[in-house]
């Protein structure tokens with residue numbers, strides 16, 4: 001199904017606008033809060049300049065970029081975790097996501113309703129409080145669940161109880177789970193709980209158009225907050241991005257010149273989200289299509305083959321592999337082979353970023 005990132009943020013911070021920019025399709029934007037009542041989902045292409053570079057040397061019928069699912073998650077409000085606003089309805093949608101884009105309102109526009117003056121720090125803390133409360137609820141229920149089992153000296157249950165109790169303690173202090181160091185086996189125990197504050201997050205300061213060159217004091221609050229949590233952050237003007245992606249390329253170029261916006265923020269946002277997910281890309285290239293595929297860093301050849309077709313993981317025999325850079329240097333696969341740069345890799349091979357592969361699978 002592909003990996004998913006969920007767009008969260010308090011009401012009217014610009015989530016649907018950003019979602020619209022992502023998908024270049026009209027989402028239900030509005031100046032009143034709770035304009036979005038259901039989570040909507042779209043699939044976006046991950047920008048990949050190397051596809052075109054490969055095409056220069058291996059002519060093909062079509063280019064297929066990797067895909068990322070984006071989910072617009074309805075308005076969270078202070079108190080959501082206890083049923084206020086749309087209540088807990090949002091939780092399921094966030095839990096299913098692999099990464100979170102936390103959108104923060106850094107624009108002042110009186111007609112776009114909000115309670116009190118623009119205050120990014122307060123907004124971030126309020127939303128995080130809701131997420132922490134939601135996780136605390138989940139963890140508490142699971143502590144209760146394994147406590148009885150742990151008493152009967154069940155080793156696995158005892159381990160889970162330790163891990164869950166520590167998670168509970170972290171959350172009770174108002175901290176997010178990703179702020180803690182977890183061992184791989186602890187993460188394995190926590191994974192089935194789909195905890196929200198354990199997911200990687202990117203803070204997105206949704207700024208006013210006037211601050212596109214930078215210098216928004218509100219955006220700085222977002223960057224500082226993210227930095228203190230060892231998280232990444234970036235600035236974007238949702239409104240402008242949304243307008244730009246819906247324009248013809250000519251109009252867009254003119255508009256960008258006029259407004260002095262050298263580059264769209266969106267491709268960078270997608271690329272950052274992609275790296276946040278700990279992903280890497282490999283390619284398959286032939287006369288029918290050149291395609292970018294998504295795997296996790298550290299995945300082996302068989303796992304990569306399985307991304308193409310689930311049967312291929314078992315049926316994997318070997319892979320012929322070279323790097324995109326080799327293709328750019330030697331120009332043809334035959335020349336890469338002649339230069340001894342085409343590698344034959346077995347089942348233990350750990351894929352590298354930018355591999356171009358032909359998989360040999362058994363019938």
Ligand SMILES: Nc1nc2c(ncn2[C@@H]2O[C@H](COP(=O)(O)OP(=O)(O)OP(=O)(O)O)[C@@H](O)[C@H]2O)c(=O)[nH]1
Pocket residue numbers: 009010011012013014015016017018028029030031032033034035036074075076107108109112206207208209236237238239240
């Ligand atoms: N000035 C300015 N206005 C923006 C920006 N992004 C969004 N808006 C406006 O803010 C209003 C609310 O945006 P939405 O995208 O509907 O907000 P939302 O977070 O999806 O709201 P809910 O779904 O109701 O929680 C719209 O009128 C947008 O045009 C921005 O970057 N700058």
Ligand SMILES: [Mg+2]
Pocket residue numbers: 015016017028029035036074075
């Ligand atoms: Mg919305």
